[in-house]
Amino acid sequence: MTPGRSPVVPTTVRGTDSRAGRPPVLLTLVHGSAVLVAAVSLAVTCWTGLAERGAALAFGLLIVVGELTRWTGAQVREAAPLGAAGALSYALLGADAGRATQHGVAQVVTVVVAAGLLGSVPHIWRGDGRTPDHLARRVLSTGFAAVCFQPLYNQGVFTAWGGPAYALLLLALLALTALCDAVLAAALRHSRTRWPFGPLLRDELRALLGIGSAVCATGAVMALAVAVVGLWALPVFCVPLLLTQLSFRRYAAVRTTYRQTIASLARATEIAGYTPAGHARRVAALSRAVGRDLGLSGRDLTVLEYAALMHDIGQLSLVDPVPAGATATLPAEEQRRIALLGGAVVRQTGVDGAVAVVVERQADPYRQQPVAARIVRTVNAYEEKARDAGPGGPLTALEELRLATAGEHAPEVVEALARVLARDCLTLPRAG
Amino acid sequence: MEAVPARAHVYVAGVALAALYCLHLLPSVRAPWWAVALLAVLYAGGERLTGSFYPVLLAGAFLLPPPAAALVAVPGALLAPVARRPRLLRRIWRASQLAVAAWAASRVHWALGGRDAVVDSDFPYALVPAGAAVVVFCLLLTALDGGILALAEGVPARAAWQGLFVRSLAPIAVHGLAGLMMAVLWRSPYGPVAALLVLLPMCVSWWAFAQYHRERAAHQATIRALVQAVDIKDEYTRGHSERVGQASMMIARELGMDEGRIEVLRFAGILHDVGKLGVPTRLLRKDGPLTPEERRIIELHPEYGHEMVRGISFLGEARAAVLHHHERLDGSGYPYGLVGAQIPESARVVAVADAFDAMTSTRSYSRARPVGTALEELERCAGTQFDPRMVTALVRALGRHGWHPAVTADETTRVPGPRRPVGNRSGVRP
Numbered sequence: 050m051t052p053g054r055s056p057v058v059p060t061t062v063r064g065t066d067s068r069a070g071r072p073p074v075l076l077t078l079v080h081g082s083a084v085l086v087a088a089v090s091l092a093v094t095c096w097t098g099l100a101e102r103g104a105a106l107a108f109g110l111l112i113v114v115g116e117l118t119r120w121t122g123a124q125v126r127e128a129a130p131l132g133a134a135g136a137l138s139y140a141l142l143g144a145d146a147g148r149a150t151q152h153g154v155a156q157v158v159t160v161v162v163a164a165g166l167l168g169s170v171p172h173i174w175r176g177d178g179r180t181p182d183h184l185a186r187r188v189l190s191t192g193f194a195a196v197c198f199q200p201l202y203n204q205g206v207f208t209a210w211g212g213p214a215y216a217l218l219l220l221a222l223l224a225l226t227a228l229c230d231a232v233l234a235a236a237l238r239h240s241r242t243r244w245p246f247g248p249l250l251r252d253e254l255r256a257l258l259g260i261g262s263a264v265c266a267t268g269a270v271m272a273l274a275v276a277v278v279g280l281w282a283l284p285v286f287c288v289p290l291l292l293t294q295l296s297f298r299r300y301a302a303v304r305t306t307y308r309q310t311i312a313s314l315a316r317a318t319e320i321a322g323y324t325p326a327g328h329a330r331r332v333a334a335l336s337r338a339v340g341r342d343l344g345l346s347g348r349d350l351t352v353l354e355y356a357a358l359m360h361d362i363g364q365l366s367l368v369d370p371v372p373a374g375a376t377a378t379l380p381a382e383e384q385r386r387i388a389l390l391g392g393a394v395v396r397q398t399g400v401d402g403a404v405a406v407v408v409e410r411q412a413d414p415y416r417q418q419p420v421a422a423r424i425v426r427t428v429n430a431y432e433e434k435a436r437d438a439g440p441g442g443p444l445t446a447l448e449e450l451r452l453a454t455a456g457e458h459a460p461e462v463v464e465a466l467a468r469v470l471a472r473d474c475l476t477l478p479r480a481g
Numbered sequence: 482m483e484a485v486p487a488r489a490h491v492y493v494a495g496v497a498l499a500a501l502y503c504l505h506l507l508p509s510v511r512a513p514w515w516a517v518a519l520l521a522v523l524y525a526g527g528e529r530l531t532g533s534f535y536p537v538l539l540a541g542a543f544l545l546p547p548p549a550a551a552l553v554a555v556p557g558a559l560l561a562p563v564a565r566r567p568r569l570l571r572r573i574w575r576a577s578q579l580a581v582a583a584w585a586a587s588r589v590h591w592a593l594g595g596r597d598a599v600v601d602s603d604f605p606y607a608l609v610p611a612g613a614a615v616v617v618f619c620l621l622l623t624a625l626d627g628g629i630l631a632l633a634e635g636v637p638a639r640a641a642w643q644g645l646f647v648r649s650l651a652p653i654a655v656h657g658l659a660g661l662m663m664a665v666l667w668r669s670p671y672g673p674v675a676a677l678l679v680l681l682p683m684c685v686s687w688w689a690f691a692q693y694h695r696e697r698a699a700h701q702a703t704i705r706a707l708v709q710a711v712d713i714k715d716e717y718t719r720g721h722s723e724r725v726g727q728a729s730m731m732i733a734r735e736l737g738m739d740e741g742r743i744e745v746l747r748f749a750g751i752l753h754d755v756g757k758l759g760v761p762t763r764l765l766r767k768d769g770p771l772t773p774e775e776r777r778i779i780e781l782h783p784e785y786g787h788e789m790v791r792g793i794s795f796l797g798e799a800r801a802a803v804l805h806h807h808e809r810l811d812g813s814g815y816p817y818g819l820v821g822a823q824i825p826e827s828a829r830v831v832a833v834a835d836a837f838d839a840m841t842s843t844r845s846y847s848r849a850r851p852v853g854t855a856l857e858e859l860e861r862c863a864g865t866q867f868d869p870r871m872v873t874a875l876v877r878a879l880g881r882h883g884w885h886p887a888v889t890a891d892e893t894t895r896v897p898g899p900r901r902p903v904g905n906r907s908g909v910r911p
Contacts, residue, residue, distance in 0.1 A: 107643075162581070200485060200769040205873040211670075212671040212672050212675075212766075215671065216671040216675040217674060218677070259688070262685060263681060263685040263686070267682050270679055272676065273671050274679075277665060282604070285528055285658055288658050289655060289662075289679070291721075293689065295686075296690045297686075299690075299693050300690075300693040306700060306793065306794070306795045309792050309794060309795075309909055310704060311703060313793055314703060317707070317710060317758045320788060339519070392711075397706075398703045399703055399706070
């Protein structure tokens with residue numbers, strides 16, 4: 050799940066480097082080396098010519114189809130599993146219907162680049178800005194797998210190996226490639242967003258267990274199956290992976306819907322006049338950014354976001370609205386009562402129980418709170434203080450929070466909030 | 482525990498005898514017993530984790546002689562967890578059904594020379610016997626399932642078989658391709674290790690599928706929570722939302738809309754009054770007549786509701802229904818005073834359903850009226866207030882199915898779907 054692209058929470062809190070006017074060094078490095086690898090491979094292939102045109106064409110076609118069906122919707126780690134599996138299996142292709150193949154690293158990269166570019170035409174046409182990153186990753190990871198495998202294979206190192214050992218070798222190579230790809234993906238996102246690297250890598254590695262493992266297994270199976278039955282294996286054996294892709298899409302679609310419904314439920318307090326318009330969404334977006342900065346990832350971030358969206362829902366049970374919905378200035382007892390009421394409402398909604406716990410404990414002293422509850426409490430207080438205070442509001446609010454860290458607000462959360470805001474030029478993230 | 486009719490016992494016993502017949506030649510068969518054992522263990526494990534682990538069964542049918550292929554299914558089906566009683570009967574049923582289907586598939590595959598095709602990896606010919614075997618497997622499973630539905634659960638025979646085969650064929654065909662892939666790799670130099678890799682994408686897609694269902698259930702609970710929040714404020718209308726959803730669904734079905742639109746209209750009915758969250762409770766519960774000022778405030782609720790649900794994209798045209806369900810055909814409604822065809826179709830459906838339920842349930846200001854009287858009243862206002870098409874559709878639908886509203890809003894909404902057969906896990910999942 051890629052947080053910056055969530056449909057509900059506005060994407061304004063994103064430390065992109067576009068402000069700085071130049072892309073970060075790491076990004077340039079990755080893109081530059083991908084272009085270099087592609088250019089060298091192309092030159093070498095032009096010099097030597099294509100070996101086994103049939104196989105090259107068939108794999109190229111598979112990758113084009115995979116890229117064309119790439120999912121630009123949202124929120125999947127591997128957007129084009131079929132393309133990835135096709136590229137990896139071509140990199141690890143040793144034999145075609147029993148005959149050993151002759152193609153080398155350069156040819157693998159050339160075919161992958163050509164097919165990838167061809168399949169990306171519609172995406173580039175639509176102005177999808179993620180295509181360069183996607184292609185760079187594809188080129189580098191496929192190149193890595195091919196460099197590990199093709200030279201050794203073409204020298205006949207593996208001829209003495211038994212069948213099962215060979216299959217396991219392919220699997221090990223694929224696992225290694227997947228790890229490298231995860232590091233690369235995390236590095237790219239890190240340099241684009243400046244979120245901490247560790248949690249991003251954790252996110253990527255977790256995704257490897259899901260769709261990533263399916264891609265690796267299909268890549269290995271296709272390479273082996275082509276070795277046994279020839280190119281017929283490709284159309285037949287990519288069907289299960291298509292099914293996997295379909296299941297993931299449906300899962301992602303229902304997640305999106307769910308998130309939208311939660312946001313609507315959160316808006317109930319605004320409609321009912323308990324809180325100002327957009328408050329829940331702003332708190333959710335800022336909480337998510339702070340959570341990222343503090344190293345939360347995966348499910349923890351989702352729990353934090355849902356809890357932030359619904360943190361005021363307890364007010365629905367109040368008879369009279371709190372003036373301007375400003376709960377942060379109420380007496381502690383009252384705050385805690387509203388929090389408990391909110392937890393009770395959240396429990397009814399069928400969301401993860403952890404969300405209800407965060408909502409319930411948002412008003413406790415910070416030393417007893419889980420970290421998500423600390424974030425919600427601090428961000429909520431900041432949002433309420435900064436809202437009406439005019440141009441200097443954010444700075445004043447931050448100063449007040451720093452002074453209050455003795456008992457109410459955790460110092461590390463306040464500092465994370467300050468960092469997030471500094472990245473965003475101290476402007477309030479206004480929802481569009 | 483529901484009683485199982487005697488004829489269902491006889492039916493299960495018959496299928497079990499057939500399964501025993503399939504297995505009786507086992508002692509005389511020459512088969513690689515370690516492969517049979519490995520496949521049976523795989524199947525049993527997969528069945529516990531995911532249900533319907535057909536790729537392994539079909540791989541068995543492509544690799545092994547028919548009696549051995551039938552044996553692969555038996556331990557897994559007998560050991561699988563069964564949620565509903567009578568458990569022993571369900572287990573026996575499931576094991577016999579699968580054994581018979583696997584045996585027949587293997588038999589067909591063998592007769593068409595599939596085994597040689599698998600051993601020699603003779604593509605594309607290998608697809609022909611495999612395809613035939615998959616069709617036979619699916620045919621037998623669905624035929625037997627239809628039989629048990631008709632006999633044990635009293636589903637009319639036509640309804641039991643209708644569409645069952647067509648619905649199951651596509652998922653089973655994908656399972657068949659995975660099974661064929663397993664079989665080919667199993668007999669290749671790379672051996673069973675490579676064959677097992679085939680199962681990984683299938684397992685991942687099952688995992689995603691299970692997550693999908695979990696998330697969907699949570700989503701529906703959240704929608705219900707939204708509705709309950711309204712019910713708490715306005716206690717007289719308890720259950721109103723669910724009933725309007727049901728009536729909207731009946732109208733939509735009668736108009737011949739597709740399943741997706743019917744579902745959207747159900748949500749439109751359920752959520753049509755969600756904007757009442759924004760109206761002070763005091764006004765909603767007021768017993769006496771409302772002042773013009775108070776009336777104006779209450780009449781804001783469609784706009785509040787639209788403001789709340791407009792971000793939920795899957796609701797589609799239901800959002801327009803929430804905004805416009807108080808418009809009238811002659812233009813005297815609110816909030817915009819739209820006329821005739823300017824009013825979205827979904828809003829015209831919900832308006833009729835809303836008025837119907839308001840008349841047939843007890844309110845603070847009136848007692849419930851009988852269904853017949855309410856329909857007469859609707860027909861009287863058709864053309865000025867309501868769309869006559871929708872009124873006619875509601876009258877026809879009620880004439881056919883009657884009106885059986887859910888009692889409370891807490892009850893889970895009943896979504897029509899095929900009933901599960903006795904072997905509670907035999908539904909095909911992708």
